[in-house]
Amino acid sequence: MKKTFLILPGLPLLFLVTLLLSSCSDDDSTTSDTTYETTDDDITEDDTTDDDSSEDTFSLECTTDDAEQSVNTEIETMRQAVVDFRNSLSTTLLEEASVCLDDERFYLWHNTPANNDNRNGITYGDLTDDQLIAFKDILQLFLSSGGYQKVYEITELSEGWLNNVQSTVWDPDFYSIDMFGDPETSGSWGFQLDGHHCAVNFLVDGDNVSIVPAFLGGEPAADTWNGEDFDIFSDERDLALNLYNSLESTELASASSTSTSHSLEVGPADMNGDPDPYIGTYDYSEFATGLKYSDMSETAQANLILVMQEYVYNLTDSFADVWWTDIMENIDDTYFVWINDSDSTPTATSQFYYRIYNSYLWAEFNTEGSTGANSSTIADYNHVHTITRIPNNPTTDNGGDYGIFAYLINQDGPKTLLEHYLLADHHKASKFQFDYKLTSSDNSISHNLSGQTQSHEG
Numbered sequence: 001m002k003k004t005f006l007i008l009p010g011l012p013l014l015f016l017v018t019l020l021l022s023s024c025s026d027d028d029s030t031t032s033d034t035t036y037e038t039t040d041d042d043i044t045e046d047d048t049t050d051d052d053s054s055e056d057t058f059s060l061e062c063t064t065d066d067a068e069q070s071v072n073t074e075i076e077t078m079r080q081a082v083v084d085f086r087n088s089l090s091t092t093l094l095e096e097a098s099v100c101l102d103d104e105r106f107y108l109w110h111n112t113p114a115n116n117d118n119r120n121g122i123t124y125g126d127l128t129d130d131q132l133i134a135f136k137d138i139l140q141l142f143l144s145s146g147g148y149q150k151v152y153e154i155t156e157l158s159e160g161w162l163n164n165v166q167s168t169v170w171d172p173d174f175y176s177i178d179m180f181g182d183p184e185t186s187g188s189w190g191f192q193l194d195g196h197h198c199a200v201n202f203l204v205d206g207d208n209v210s211i212v213p214a215f216l217g218g219e220p221a222a223d224t225w226n227g228e229d230f231d232i233f234s235d236e237r238d239l240a241l242n243l244y245n246s247l248e249s250t251e252l253a254s255a256s257s258t259s260t261s262h263s264l265e266v267g268p269a270d271m272n273g274d275p276d277p278y279i280g281t282y283d284y285s286e287f288a289t290g291l292k293y294s295d296m297s298e299t300a301q302a303n304l305i306l307v308m309q310e311y312v313y314n315l316t317d318s319f320a321d322v323w324w325t326d327i328m329e330n331i332d333d334t335y336f337v338w339i340n341d342s343d344s345t346p347t348a349t350s351q352f353y354y355r356i357y358n359s360y361l362w363a364e365f366n367t368e369g370s371t372g373a374n375s376s377t378i379a380d381y382n383h384v385h386t387i388t389r390i391p392n393n394p395t396t397d398n399g400g401d402y403g404i405f406a407y408l409i410n411q412d413g414p415k416t417l418l419e420h421y422l423l424a425d426h427h428k429a430s431k432f433q434f435d436y437k438l439t440s441s442d443n444s445i446s447h448n449l450s451g452q453t454q455s456h457e458g
Contacts, residue, residue, distance in 0.1 A: 083183050086183075109199035109276065212400075255290050349379070
């Protein structure tokens with residue numbers, strides 16, 4: 001991490017659930033019907049067989065509960081850039097890339113090579129040079145400079161290195177773009193960048209911006225391609241090693257797990273076509289284990305903060321600051337777990353795993369081990385996966401994993417982990433309290449409370 005981040009004081013939190021539930025009636029539904037015009041100049045080489053002309057149009061008709069468009073100038077800049085990018089696409093590409101907010105395609109990202117057209121949407125290879133530059137400019141509006149550098153090194157340098165090994169399996173041109181909702185008419189919209197080692201969900205809902213879930217990986221994670229050195233996860237690795245080495249013996253005993261698995265606990269789906277298994281109401285309560293922040297020395301606490309910020313501040317600073325405020329208001333209930341490959345002291349060239357669990361931040365790092373065609377050419381520690389989520393979508397209007405999109409998909413079930421605790425039989429004795437009325441889907445349980453707001457693929 002090349003910069004120091006300000007820890008902001010707490011901001012007032014609102015209940016997103018109350019707002020969303022109040023907007024679910026048919027009377028409040030809105031229909032967006034936007035027409036986009038294209039010209040022959042917009043058509044890429046892959047579209048030369050299309051019968052596009054200046055009269056061709058595409059309409060995205062959706063019935064959703066949309067937020068008002070934000071008046072935040074930074075969000076307006078993001079929105080206009082996405083609108084301009086959409087308008088630059090041919091009718092065919094725009095139609096291929098566009099679906100409504102409640103489409104399941106948002107959840108179908110995964111960690112397999114992106115060949116054989118196994119992603120939805122359009123690909124980097126479908127775009128003209130100017131269109132690809134415009135899309136990368138959009139990424140830089142949502143991501144910090146450090147966050148964008150990681151995406152660049154993953155999708156172009158590491159993937160370019162792999163392309164030299166097996167060009168039909170790995171290629172920077174295979175990364176795909178899927179767009180959700182209509183930024184012309186609605187304040188709720190987003191897009192997804194998805195491919196082999198990079199899947200990031202860029203979401204806007206009113207004044208809220210997020211990029212989770214975000215899966216970032218690299219094989220190799222560090223090397224040289226086209227004369228350019230890269231070390232994608234140097235900060236996630238080195239800051240974590242600083243934290244590990246600062247732990248006292250009793251702290252280390254609490255943090256260390258005897259598990260021999262390095263797999264991510266809540267990583268991508270296994271295969272193409274499988275939805276993210278950890279959306280919405282996935283129960284993270286079993287992960288409240290390891291070394292607790294409140295039990296750490298001041299030195300260890302400071303080092304943990306630096307590791308956590310490395311994941312949060314992949315998002316551009318102003319919106320990461322809002323996210324960070326929520327994290328810090330729950331910092332004492334943060335858990336840290338470390339798994340070593342052996343009893344030896346971990347180093348930058350050894351295999352290890354760690355995870356951080358806070359109700360507003362889930363971060364995992366693991367060394368995967370080299371695979372397939374790379375098993376004899378890439379060291380095991382040089383294949384890295386990371387995942388960043390907001391696991392519990394708690395009492396905030398800033399959204400959790402997928403934000404409003406998770407709500408739209410999961411309308412018939414509880415929308416947050418806290419609601420899950422209240423409604424599920426095995427959590428009936430929950431001490432969590434809400435400042436809104438909560439009724440189960442079959443109306444058999446009703447609570448009106450006030451007070452406190454209170455496995456797997458790698």
